[in-house]
Amino acid sequence: MIERGLAHDGTIEREGGLERVAAAFTPVVDAARTRIAGTFTSARMHSAYLYGSIPRGTAIPQVSDLDLQLALHHEPTEADRADATAIEAALNRAFPQIDGAGILLTSTHVLLSELERHDAGFFIACLCTPLLGPDLAQRLPRYRPTTELARETNGDLALALDRWRTRAAQATADADRRTLSRVVARRIVRTGFTLIMPRWGGWTSDLNASAELFGRYYPQHADQMRTAATIARVPSPDPEVLSTFIDDLGPWLASEYAAVHGEKTPRPAH
Incomplete structure (x- = not known):
């Protein structure tokens, strides 16, 4: 039987959690947190999130990616993208258990916008696991499979x-x-x-x-x-x-x- 992934009120439950990260990937997540916090200060970044198989606990060493979403206070710049690329490269070099690291950059304005309410907003609220900073899900609605x-x-x-x-x-x-x-x-x-x-x-x-x-x-x-x-x-x-x-x-x-x-x-x- 396939679980429907719903809370008691019929809304979609958030998937994943840091407690589900397998031991093989814990050092990767810790390093990602440290590198992101050291590069994207609170003046640039509102919050950071994990998503994909690693926070869901289904990742396979040397097969699965490390997927990250950063919510920035401003629209991403070329400097932001260069810094994210450098972090990806450093993580790829240091951790053979991942098949690549990928960092998405999006402004909080976009993530919380009405236009993105049922796309990027849903992604943050239901498919992302908080890693750093305040959780934007608190400012988004509960979602149903509509x-x-x-x-x-x-x-x-x-x-x-x-x-x-x-x-x-x-x-x-x-x-x-x-x-x-x-x-x-x-x-x-x-x-x-x-x-x-x-x-x-x-x-x-x-x-x-x-x-x-x-x-x-x-x-x-x-x-x-x-x-x-x-x-x-x-x-x-x-x-x-x-x-x-x-x-x-x-x-x-x-x-x-x-x-x-x-x-x-x-x-x-x-």
Whole structure:
């Protein structure tokens, strides 16, 4: 039985916690906290968060990433990005148990904005674990598995497909195709899950569970979604795999998503 991830009042429970971090990743998290605090002072950064498999307690050494979100007092600058890149590089050098560190930079203005209430706001409130500073979740609502949440989290798959086609055409090395296949497969599975999320009535970030649940509602695409869940964990350099997601399953999924939930509210161009 797949847990629905809901509190007693029907709202989505926050996933993850520092107490769930496995011993193999504790030194990584400690080092990340120290480096971030030493670089992004309280004058620059409001708070920092972990997300992904490490705070959920499902990370696998040498396979899983270290994923971090920093909430800045201002819009990210080139200096902020350079500092984040330096921290990522230092963590990658020091800890072979992670398959890369990634730091997202976003201003508190954006994270708390009405436009991002059901996307970046939901991400902070339900999918991120506080690491440093005051928790922005205290300034955000409780969320339910609604069509609005589905639309605003993943209702822009069509735009992503255009970007992926360009990247796939430009990929010349197996390493590039592996990286892209992982990105594409993860997004496909998450979009497939949020497509059926309001009907199922719960939340999960588990990719296998997401694929299984999707298959209950769309059995004709169940095998493709299970394949996507596999590629999300074990990326493939095969161009045919990418083509299946980008030119077959992806376009169908984007069309069905728009029909069921509508398209995501457009964001300003950068």
